[in-house]
Amino acid sequence: MSPPPIPLVDLGAQYRRLKPELDAAVQGVIDSATFIGGPEVQQFEKEFASYLGVSHTVGCANGTDALELALLALQVGHGDEVLVPANTWISTAEAVTNVGATPVFVDVDPQLYTLDLASAARRLTPRTKALIPVHLYGLAAPMDEIMAWAGEHNLFVIEDCAQAHGAEYKGRKVGTFGQVAAFSFFPGKNLGAWGDAGAVVTNQAEIAERVRMLGNHGQLTKHQHQIIGRNSRLDNLQAAILRVKLRHLPDWVAARRAHAARYTELLQETGITLPHTPLGHLHAFHLYVVQVTNRDFVQAQLAHANISTAIHYPRPLPFVPAYQYVGYTAADIPAAAQGADVILSLPMYPELTPELIGRVCLALRKTQSQRATPQRKQAVGQVIPSVANQARG
Numbered sequence: 001m002s003p004p005p006i007p008l009v010d011l012g013a014q015y016r017r018l019k020p021e022l023d024a025a026v027q028g029v030i031d032s033a034t035f036i037g038g039p040e041v042q043q044f045e046k047e048f049a050s051y052l053g054v055s056h057t058v059g060c061a062n063g064t065d066a067l068e069l070a071l072l073a074l075q076v077g078h079g080d081e082v083l084v085p086a087n088t089w090i091s092t093a094e095a096v097t098n099v100g101a102t103p104v105f106v107d108v109d110p111q112l113y114t115l116d117l118a119s120a121a122r123r124l125t126p127r128t129k130a131l132i133p134v135h136l137y138g139l140a141a142p143m144d145e146i147m148a149w150a151g152e153h154n155l156f157v158i159e160d161c162a163q164a165h166g167a168e169y170k171g172r173k174v175g176t177f178g179q180v181a182a183f184s185f186f187p188g189k190n191l192g193a194w195g196d197a198g199a200v201v202t203n204q205a206e207i208a209e210r211v212r213m214l215g216n217h218g219q220l221t222k223h224q225h226q227i228i229g230r231n232s233r234l235d236n237l238q239a240a241i242l243r244v245k246l247r248h249l250p251d252w253v254a255a256r257r258a259h260a261a262r263y264t265e266l267l268q269e270t271g272i273t274l275p276h277t278p279l280g281h282l283h284a285f286h287l288y289v290v291q292v293t294n295r296d297f298v299q300a301q302l303a304h305a306n307i308s309t310a311i312h313y314p315r316p317l318p319f320v321p322a323y324q325y326v327g328y329t330a331a332d333i334p335a336a337a338q339g340a341d342v343i344l345s346l347p348m349y350p351e352l353t354p355e356l357i358g359r360v361c362l363a364l365r366k367t368q369s370q371r372a373t374p375q376r377k378q379a380v381g382q383v384i385p386s387v388a389n390q391a392r393g
């Protein structure tokens with residue numbers, strides 16, 4: 001009999017723990033019969049702003065829209081270039097393209113996976129208008145350096161916080177550094193709705209007001225269409241769900257960090273490259289990403305042990321068909337290109353248990369010792385003799 005499955009993310013487990021709270025919140029919205037905007041949206045916007053330590057939150061339809069609305073509010077558009085990391089979810093670049101500007105891909109740090117400023121500097125032109133650092137996998141990009149560099153070159157900084165709810169950099173939550181920041185509440189994110197949802201956050205009242213107008217047909221009050229906007233609003237139902245979950249977010253981030261620490265402890269001395277958290281960072285571990293050179297074999301073996309894994313992301317954006325026209329080669333983004341062949345995301349969600357993590361690590365260690373040199377077998381044996389013996393036997 002195969003062992004029970006270990007998914008990458010387990011939203012069912014999360015719901016079972018919060019069922020009474022969530023069901024009551026949803027029923028309340030149904031009873032109120034207020035579905036677009038509404039009191040839950042207003043409350044959530046206040047509570048999320050206060051959680052982050054930022055003045056304004058404006059809910060919108062999803063994280064991709066949040067990025068687009070942020071760019072539009074800053075009037076980034078035709079003729080402008082925006083620096084974006086080569087390894088991220090496509091939304092980061094797509095939002096730039098969709099406002100009529102040009103995404104310019106820059107390399108990432110090979111260990112931290114966040115945007116590499118030296119590579120950004122090489123891509124700077126007189127048209128560069130903004131920079132979108134992504135706090136990928138839950139680790140903050142180096143915001144002091146980024147803000148200083150952007151200031152020097154007069155660039156807007158739009159933080160993509162879609163994977164980093166609760167991440168901190170030098171004691172401050174991400175989303176509080178740039179002129180504006182975008183969050184996604186896609187169900188599987190650290191804070192997730194029951195469908196699509198997102199938010200723009202900022203300390204500048206004018207930006208918040210502009211985002212609010214843009215996402216609501218250019219109006220602040222009904223039928224006063226000041227500018228051409230669009231429809232990108234947060235539903236009352238999603239806001240009610242997000243309010244319940246926001247109360248648990250600090251515990252969930254703590255649980256993710258504890259799970260990551262356990263992974264890191266159990267995967268020492270295996271030859272697997274583990275996530276690195278520099279001093280001054282509080283990693284929110286949306287994903288726990290390792291590097292393995294025999295990745296196909298590892299994924300197959302883990303799948304055989306009923307353990308799900310994923311790759312975030314299998315191809316740097318300049319190499320996906322939609323962006324191939326930029327004409328990059330691996331030499332333009334060496335770290336992102338190399339990383340794409342070896343990165344692997346392990347199961348990560350707050351409801352994971354030490355037992356489940358133990359099972360993942362045992363299966364992973366076997367994949368390394370099976371193809372290891374004699375020296376490495378010895379190294380494995382020094383740490384966990386039982387694993388090494390199993391592998392030999």
Ligand SMILES: *Cc1c(COP(=O)(O)O)cnc(C)c1O
Nearest residue numbers: 062063064089091162184185186
């Ligand atoms: C999820 C994600 C987004 C977009 O969020 P949606 O709500 O799915 O539109 C943007 N950027 C990054 C890095 C993401 O992971």
